[in-house]
Amino acid sequence: MDAAPGHLDDLERLFEAQRDASRCGEPASWAVRADRLRRLRGVIGANRAAYAQAISMDFGQRSRHETELLEVAHVLDGIDHALAHGQRWMRAAPRAVGWKFWPGRAALLPQPLGVAGIVTPWNYPLDLSLGPATSALVAGNRTMIKLSELTPRFGALLAESCAREFDANELCIVNGDVEVARRFCRLAFDHLLFTGSTAVGREVMRAASATLTPVTLELGGKSPAIIGPGITSDADFERAVARLIIGKTFNAGQTCIAPDHVYLPRAKQDRFIASARRAVRRFYPALPDTPDYTSIITDQHYARLGALVDEAVSQGATAHALADAAHDAARRLFMPVALTGMNEASRVLREEIFGPVLPVLPFDDLDEVITRINNAPRPLALYLFERDRRRIERVLARTVAGGVTLNDTFMHVGPPQLPFGGVGASGMGAYHGKAGFDAFSHMKPVFSQRRFHPVSWLYPPYGVRAERILRMIARR
Template sequence: MNCKEAFMSDAPFYTIDEMDLAFDRLKSITHKTPYPTAEERQQCLTDLQISLLNYELPLLKALQKDFGCRAHEESRLIELVPLIGEIKHAKRHLSKWMRPSRRSVHISSFPAAAKVVYQPKGVVGVISPWNYPVLLCLGPLVGAIAAGNRVMLKVSEFCPETNKVLRDILHESLGEDWVELVEGEVDIADKFSQIAFDHLLFTGSTSVGRIVMRNAAKNLTPVTLELGGKSPLLVASSADLNDTAKKLIFGKVLNAGQTCVAPDYVLCHQDQKQALIDKMKHELAVYYPDGILSPDYTSLANNRQMSRLKAYLEEATAANIEIENLMADRAVEQEGKLAFHILHQPGDKLAVMQDEIFGPLLPILTYSDIEEAFDYIQQRPRPLAMYLFTQKKEDQKRCEENIASGSLVINQTLIQVAQPNLPFGGVGASGMGSYHAEEGFRTFSHGKSVLRQRGFNIVGLLRPPYKRGIHQLIEKYWPFF
């Protein structure tokens, strides 16, 4: 069978038995062809790239249907542009990534040669979320295919129209020899994470990530977890507030804030706060002149997300927290959209300061000395991203060396995700492991050490009895070997 064969099942939702059969089929193919050639992998990546471009318009229309309102330009920018960039980068560097890594050999093993060979792990499972249903589904697929694996994809049931197009894309480009796309609800997702994959990557909430890791542990399946968390944006007193406001609004309101690396809260100097808010309000009016009715302002994915975000506002209101709608028309909610609100100094015990917000709400906290801000961030769970706006190198150095985060972005927001040559991943509560770039290839590969002995070897002299001269020599000089 070649990589253009049709999928086993056209049914949009899988049963547990069908999912097990799909895994067994991919496992069998892996046993027969455990090490696909560089040419085969390159061809699959090329076919995927061509199919994505061929299906661009259907994909953009499907995303619009699933979200209710999401501009084609925004979907292209945040889903397709970084994805195509990642495919091109993998194709360009694949031969180098696959090349065995030569290693030195200890003197006691002479003469011998050593290397590390990067072997496909086998069948990889990927669980993708609803907020970026194309990028966060196919992005891990790129790294897994580049590493020579077969892949099962569990996509979100909240994006049915997008899933239909993804199925067509994968059918056309890869087929059943390489990938299986699985749809289903909570029971299927739970069972999926219990399959004995050779590696499992999950993108989603920290609470569900714990369940996935527990399920994977039953089979000792290695996991990569991309979990998000509360990514801070720190505005130093030296920051350019005009520039900060533009980039803050772009990073927070893109996809209606439904982005795992969106700024989750702001820390700014108490003397900057009002000026920053005024500039944010100006930028919102420029970006979205008709407020939430602007066609470029994205809807929330579903009613469940709307209810969750409104509950944050209701709790904050009950706690007498000042809340301010910064949108031009002042409408709060309409057509599945929620206005961008800031929350002034919400207490740490509020849900909006405990949970990842994942929407157009932005708490703003103030400090009198930047050391307070650094301490505040360091005392909290490690975030997926840290954003710093400053003109001082000492602030940058402090963040680089002392703030643990999945990534650090200085004087910009979000763009780290679209860099095909940078790894992407969290640390601590925001995840473990990484993918993208060469690190993604390594994540989905097993670095197998290979040692080849040649001819007579010193080890032969080291056998018992130990009273021979060679051991007396080692006893005297071993620290220098």
């Protein structure tokens, strides 16, 4: 479906059709779910090159290799994991009951919720649409996906390719403007998953509250990175900086889990800038002509990044160009920049950056970093580069984040065995793998009573036997 403001009635019609289909007949068997997952895998396999090209055109420039690595491979891994384990996830899970309920038995029976709604952002349009869809489909749900209006070429292609393999009652793609997105979020889904900014997440939650739709919110946040005192050798420091820089420059920093800013020992600040420049030159040696560096998605986003840097500099910060090339406004190529000496009131320290601008914040004691992180909204990710086990355990124990990668960036999001989600202002709920199956399932408690059971001794009329049993039950 290619929804537009003039076709909002089609949105309601499609939802009603999926809801009716989800409520008639038996829940989807494993054979049906596996078939849907295999068809989804086939759609991606047949169109992966075209998807990468469409995404690159929507951005202005994005590497095919980056799309393959960060989107296609990740979704395919998730589908393969679901195919390998989904049938086992579907089984009723026995639960032990206390002696008071013997000889009865209990279990949790996973059931599809019905119709899942997925609202996708523009920065990783393939992964953040079909990744959640994998979770919804393996759980046996019908699924509707609303794509961002900022990726129209990819949106049209995904809608067309999915329509060839899926009935609209199973899986349908919705494209359209902000008004379509608002109407989409007001539909009475059985579960709604939104990925995007914290500000829009609040609006989504308000819209969903009108229909009591449960939500999973994957939001943003200022994810900190820490280079700890235990990174002492030259090799370890160079490696830490390179891994941090690649996490910041993948997709030109337009990633919800990108390191937003970095804390490091005060004496290593100048060394960090020099190492960061070497890393940028190594990863992108032909800037601005390399096809491997991603454009900023729109002129508005490009201008916002420039304004953040300009404001920080006007308030006393120093901007360190990490590339030898200048910004290219015509192609929206914003070169990586590090900032030092920032004023605490700078917007770059308060707002999510979502671009290749990296504030560098020196510290004298690791505990002051922990305090700063805990005084800020809970981040979606936290990255710690450290070799000392006691320091690692201290940071892990005393901070709360959606996920953590030690001595690298991004990696905690890759394995389908790990849930992905935020906490507090960075989101609620999680998905990927079994966590995604659970998020889109109702775990129905089922108690099975036997023909003869001692509870019947407590039926009225009450007498001496009931008194004795109640005294025994109340005994501690």
